[in-house]
Amino acid sequence: xxxxxxxxxxxxxxKAAKHLTYSHGMGxxxxxxxxxxxxxxxxxxxxxxxxxxxxxxxxxxxxAEDEARYRRTMDAAGQDPRDRLLAVFDELARVIDTPDFxxxxxxxxxxxxxxxxxxxxxxxxxxxxxxxxxxxxxLVALGHPQPGLAAGQLLLLIDGILAAGATRPExxxxxxxxxxxxxxxxxxxxxxxx
Amino acid sequence: xxxxxxxxxxxxxxKAAKHLTYSHGMGxxxxxxxxxxxxxxxxxxxxxxxxxxxxxxxxxxxxAEDEARYRRTMDAAGQDPRDRLLAVFDELARVIDTPDFxxxxxxxxxxxxxxxxxxxxxxxxxxxxxxxxxxxxxLVALGHPQPGLAAGQLLLLIDGILAAGATRPExxxxxxxxxxxxxxxxxxxxxxxx
DNA sequence: AACCATATAGACCGGTTGATCTACTCGTCA
DNA sequence: TGACGAGTAGATCAACCGGTCTATATGGTT
Numbered sequence: 491x492x493x494x495x496x497x498x499x500x501x502x503x504x505k506a507a508k509h510l511t512y513s514h515g516m517g518x519x520x521x522x523x524x525x526x527x528x529x530x531x532x533x534x535x536x537x538x539x540x541x542x543x544x545x546x547x548x549x550x551x552x553x554a555e556d557e558a559r560y561r562r563t564m565d566a567a568g569q570d571p572r573d574r575l576l577a578v579f580d581e582l583a584r585v586i587d588t589p590d591f592x593x594x595x596x597x598x599x600x601x602x603x604x605x606x607x608x609x610x611x612x613x614x615x616x617x618x619x620x621x622x623x624x625x626x627x628x629l630v631a632l633g634h635p636q637p638g639l640a641a642g643q644l645l646l647l648i649d650g651i652l653a654a655g656a657t658r659p660e661x662x663x664x665x666x667x668x669x670x671x672x673x674x675x676x677x678x679x680x681x682x683x684x
Numbered sequence: 685x686x687x688x689x690x691x692x693x694x695x696x697x698x699k700a701a702k703h704l705t706y707s708h709g710m711g712x713x714x715x716x717x718x719x720x721x722x723x724x725x726x727x728x729x730x731x732x733x734x735x736x737x738x739x740x741x742x743x744x745x746x747x748a749e750d751e752a753r754y755r756r757t758m759d760a761a762g763q764d765p766r767d768r769l770l771a772v773f774d775e776l777a778r779v780i781d782t783p784d785f786x787x788x789x790x791x792x793x794x795x796x797x798x799x800x801x802x803x804x805x806x807x808x809x810x811x812x813x814x815x816x817x818x819x820x821x822x823l824v825a826l827g828h829p830q831p832g833l834a835a836g837q838l839l840l841l842i843d844g845i846l847a848a849g850a851t852r853p854e855x856x857x858x859x860x861x862x863x864x865x866x867x868x869x870x871x872x873x874x875x876x877x878x
Numbered sequence: 879a880a881c882c883a884t885a886t887a888g889a890c891c892g893g894t895t896g897a898t899c900t901a902c903t904c905g906t907c908a
Numbered sequence: 909t910g911a912c913g914a915g916t917a918g919a920t921c922a923a924c925c926g927g928t929c930t931a932t933a934t935g936g937t938t
């Protein structure tokens with residue numbers, strides 16, 4: 491257990507790599523990571539086997555964090571599935587307003603990692619599946635007639651927010667998407683009302 | 685005028701760079717481009733001043749082509765603004781089903797070009813402005829009460845389609861987005877009916 | 879005190895990057 | 909014919925890439 495003790499080389503490497511890959515892309519050099527982490531070259535290869543291993547671990551760690559963040563956001567919004575789902579879009583509005591927001595880390599990774607066999611792709615795919623399940627679970631609780639399709643639509647809106655947030659943040663894409671999200675959720679109302 | 689004559693080094697460079705930057709990212713090496721274009725090293729620096737100049741010209745050329753493609757798609761759909769706008773989403777469904785589709789070239793460029801001062805960013809920004817104008821123009825013709833905001837929403841859907849199409853094409857994001865697009869357009873109906 | 883795993887510093891490797899340069903070939907036009 | 913501009917071929921450059929290596933220092937356990 492390294493909790494509470496000074497962060498070791500492994501933690502420092504992950505933190506530096508997470509930061510640098512987001513701000514400078516997956517093409518960042520190993521030397522730059524080592525320098526920011528203040529870690530010896532050898533330690534990287536001891537802990538992660540190489541650059542790809544480090545990048546994969548960064549993605550694994552980040553997806554776990556972001557998944558937990560989705561859960562936290564929804565839990566903070568109460569029990570009503572509608573509130574819980576819309577809270578996600580309010581949270582995304584905050585995310586893309588972060589001063590150093592640079593778009594979706596996972597889409598950037600998929601676009602940057604040219605080799606389709608790179609282990610990173612499996613990680614980002616699993617992440618999207620998990621988020622989809624999270625959304626679908628709420629839609630089922632909401633009584634939505636097509637929770638799977640609706641979850642896909644919400645995910646599409648999220649992708650759009652993150653893309654537009656990176657390129658045209660001044661258009662407030664999260665607010666625009668929230669309105670469309672409400673329409674998706676209201677499909678349930680149309681069915682239950684009749 | 686080089687029309688109809690064998691393509692010169694400049695054209696060959698642009699074609700090779702366009703292809704390779706899309707399939708292998710902006711980080712592709714100059715050597716690989718020169719090899720695919722079958723062009724001498726020196727010619728690249730004569731025509732474009734360097735790698736950045738070549739990349740910028742590729743983006744300029746591509747945006748012009750894609751802009752023309754939007755116009756062509758809408759013109760082929762007739763005069764009704766509603767048909768013209770929805771045709772865009774049908775066309776996007778075809779685009780992301782292309783076997784070698786790899787996501788939006790311009791979003792990938794913005795994410796890959798780390799330096800915010802890179803000339804490529806200005807080009808992608810102008811491109812999005814032009815597409816926004818194109819959409820807004822149709823929305824005005826449709827009598828939409830908030831054509832600017834609605835165009836932003838449609839653009840958000842387009843971003844979402846291209847992102848989801850690159851990462852989860854099996855979910856048919858274009859069809860999912862088309863339904864949401866219809867809702868955006870129908871906002872007009874709600875207003876004109878009263 | 880002795881030991882050992884872990885970390886550090888940094889030289890070193892072959893290969894590649896973007897860029898510059900010289901020398902040569904080719905086609906066109908005066 | 910001869911000169912010239914454009915293109916080609918390829919050597920060369922410093923910088924950097926990911927990865928391996930040796931040697932040394934540190935800190936905890938027995």
